[in-house]
Amino acid sequence: MDTFTLFVVGAVGGSALLVNAILLVSIFFTQRKASAACNWPAVAGTVVESRLESRRRSNNRGWTNYPRVIYAYHE
Numbered sequence: 411m412d413t414f415t416l417f418v419v420g421a422v423g424g425s426a427l428l429v430n431a432i433l434l435v436s437i438f439f440t441q442r443k444a445s446a447a448c449n450w451p452a453v454a455g456t457v458v459e460s461r462l463e464s465r466r467r468s469n470n471r472g473w474t475n476y477p478r479v480i481y482a483y484h485e
Contacts, residue, residue: 456484
């Protein structure tokens with residue numbers, strides 16, 4: 411193989427390794443957040459109101475939907 415071919419193969423392989431490393435780090439932190447959510451306390455309550463609100467994005471390029479839920483908690 412010539413030098414250029416080795417360079418291209420190395421660049422493609424290195425890029426693939428970098429993308430995989432970034433994805434693994436992302437998965438790790440997402441898993442940590444999910445694990446923390448499992449430890450939240452459970453409470454008794456009733457959903458009083460739920461709807462979807464649309465808000466303009468900060469860059470003014472479209473809209474983003476957000477859930478709005480109101481609960482009544484029981485003692």
